[in-house]
Amino acid sequence: MEIGPRLKAERQRQGISLRKLAEQVGVTAGLISHIENGRSQPSVSTLYALANHLGLSLDEVLGLNPQAPPRRSAERRQVVQRAAKHPTLHIASGVTWDLVVASIAGTVDAVRVTYEPGASSSPDGSPMRHDGQENAYLVSGSLVLMLDGRRHVVRAGDSLSFDSMRPHRYVNETDEPAWGLWLNVDRGREPTISG
Template identity: 50%
Template sequence: MEDRIGPALRQAREERKLSLRKVATAAGISASLLSQVETGRSQPSVSTLYALVSHLGISLDELLGIGAGTPAAPERPVAPTSSGVVQRAADNPVLEMANGVRWERLAVGGQTDVDALLVTYEPGAASSVDRKLMRHSGTEYAYLLSGELTLLLDFDRHLLAPGDSLCFDSTRPHMYLNHGTEPARGVWFVSGRRDLDHTREWVESQVGGLAGENPVRPSNAVEALALLGVPSVKGARD
């Protein structure tokens, strides 16, 4: 399923008539890295993927090719269930991310405003390959099932153990790292993740009146968050 990431991102970019360089700049990555992702020669990190889908305004389901017109999975010899209610484990769409991070998309009942994921961080894995903190719109919820995971949030460090849960505004700079020797596995929900157009509209409604006849109009998600006073955090020490 991860083979779909590159072609889906390229298709979304071309449908919006955006250049490779423009999208790469908005996502905070190099044009060469975006080209490698689109051609399947490189898998994006969690932070890069969120930046790309936010800028292009696409959902994870669209990225995975799930939705209208998508062929249904072959029938399995199991007891019948209500359509759209139960998603079998073997049918979970999987995204293998860079640096040892794995996403399994869980059932969301057709909802497009929430990402429900079973996430695994292998030992040494991080949500950002270059160890820069990421931020995106929405609210992040998680419950750790096994292993240990470090959450860097703003300038604070939180060590999560099995049974621990979290909740925070995802516009706050954050990053996940697994410093342990075992895989860290948990369930994540990200709700209210807006696409870039919605982010622009929201920011303009907040700051547009501050500039009189020449309101400030952000060109990318990073600028949008900066206009609302979210600090830019370049990185964090391990």
């Protein structure tokens, strides 16, 4: 998915300069420019920081329209979303997000998250914090969750839940991909998701 142009359009719509946004998010203006122009993919932590600072939901970052009124008619509502139609976001450092169900009742997005071997939510090792409640079920593989400086090994079949404002980071230290289903509820806006 081309997230850069969406981030750029929202930054410009809000009248925020590259330098100001970079300063507020804690990255370089050059990195934001590269992301906005599609020359670089952000890490999970940088994407969260940019989206949260700009007030964007995951739907908006992926180019979906969360502002559209919910469809009431069962005939007009899409019941099955085919696998090939799931919006996919490839993030720097070997992390992939597949939006498998968008805006459940306007409060939650279900995201299949895959961490390739060696992948990390933050390549530089810094923890991330963002609005919402982090909820996940790991289907396959193993991940290390660093939460508040404590190390937790999460294995297939394990689940987790915590306030996303707590400093956290995910790392796949194994030779096998790890993937699971993330259901993140965003408390920062009228309930939308930031997954």
